[in-house]
Amino acid sequence: MQHADKAATFIQNESKTDWHNASIWRAREKRDLAAHGIPEWEQLRELASQVKDNVLSNLDQYLLQFEEAAKRNGVQVHWAATAEDHNRIVLDILQKNKLSKVVKSKSMLTEECHLNPFLEANGVEVIDTDLGERIIQLRDEPPSHIVAPAIHLKKEEIGELFHEKLGTEKGATDPNYLTEAARQHLRSAFMESQAGLTGVNFAVAETGGVVIVTNEGNSDMGVHLNKVQIHCMGIEKIIPRAQDLGIFVRLLARSAIGQAISIFTSHYHRPKAGGEMHYVIVDNGRSEHLGREDFRNGLKCIRCGACMNTCPVYRRSGGHSYGYTIPGPIGSILTPGKDLKQHSDLPFASTLCGSCSDVCPVKIDIHEQLYKWRQIIAEEGHLNRSKRWSMRLAGKILSNPKAYRRFGRLARWALRVMPSSMVYNRWNDWGKERELPTAPKQSFKEWYQENHPGS
């Protein structure tokens, strides 16, 4: 099903759509307040973008430097070319240590690799420990937002879920009560777990350490309570120096939810006494994306979600309508590189207003990339039939002044005299949910010639 179809289903519940829209816009407003409090904000964005430019241009060297430093620190480093390699490596580590209970903190990479179903199929129990992730795991659905995975759910739905799965009181919807129930449930999961798995926000090449941010402290709980800790990272998570953290950490939480810093910014460098520490460095299409000159900037993304929060289409269509782990504007420029045909609708799930690029903390040219993907999708013949025909027709009319004038006259006349059923019907997308403007009697050109004769 295409994005537009899923979005159409989503907006059928009008009050929930309005709530979703407003609730996510609040994150954007908080982001603005936080950003405006930093005089050097724009300079930080520029620096972040430049640091990432440098990283992408020297990624092989930085990865080697990172690996070398990590090994010196006693960390075991694994390389995974594909999602399957990644999943297999994680399973091997667990099986070698005879571990079958894993707690995981938020990681979009492991979602991308579909690690959970793979581990479960191999007899490993995985419990997601970020509250939002635990909620959607209990509902058996994917995240709808990269920072707030359960943002599409009302507290009544979560109350019902917790009643069924965690035994909370029926009808209870108070977020404090529900969070306390989750705390007790997750604390016992931490105690019973045998390995801690996390994603990575930043991997520091010069020190060989990884940095992970959470507000709940769940990454630290899972990692510190277990002998074996595994950190899974995409190759693009590298930053060169410890000093660069100053830039990225200042930008990340402010861009995401308007917080000055996440509650926990954890720096892991060496295994705990008697413990094991592993990094799994994953490519899974990233090195190929690096070769796409117009699109490689997408690899600068630090997964703050600001582009989603500001996107008028995301806010009114929900994360699930995108059909990919990373939804919203950033997802729409990363996914066509994964499978152009399958995701050919996503670059069209945008108004090209450019707000995503304006808020991006690493200055990715998101809306320009959306536009460029559209051209590639059209050239490679992946447009759907109605778009293909309408574009062909529009191309003919707009490139021929005489045809353009004739069509304009016809359209103005038709809008005035046609019965409304001819204008507002299922074939005219432009008449859905909106009133078309009243057609003027003459075009601007006609009016100009009449009022400025001889000019």
Next chain:
Amino acid sequence: MSKETILSRIRANKPAARALPSIPAFDFVASDLQAAFTELAEANASRCITLTSAAELDDFIQIQFPGTKQIASTYPAFKGNIDLTTITDPSELKQVDVAIIPGQVGVAENAAIWVTEEACVHRALPVITQHLILVLSKTQLVGNLHEAYRKIQIDEFGYGVFIAGPSKTADIEQSLVIGAQGARSLTIVFID
């Protein structure tokens, strides 16, 4: 195998060299660092208090956390009642009601405090305790995060963390709830 595949693809696909920018100083302008820090800390739902000596911590704990039984302290001037050196399995720390740990650096722009593995004894202590108390001196405050990263060495110990408040979540309808998985409260104690 995978490593060489990945690296050779990167080499084939990477863009032309781009210089690594140097990071300016970005001075933090505030007439009173402690006041700025406190304002941010309170916004993060932390509490800041000033004591003249560590002995006053006893009263503070009894009043603020009545019914406290297990106190773990790594702050040298205050003795708790749990001997952390005898604990081998960190999950035993789940009984800790209050943990007192010295912080290394406090950051005024975001009220985050750098806490090292060495200061925690057990890495899990600051997150597993029900209530966390971090001790700071005014002289350990810096303006912004750049300054903090210049002052600390992130790989000095195997683990280090900036803690900026009590554990919290907004995953249910974006309602802020304090006390998610980690400590339910954070008190920052200035002792000078």
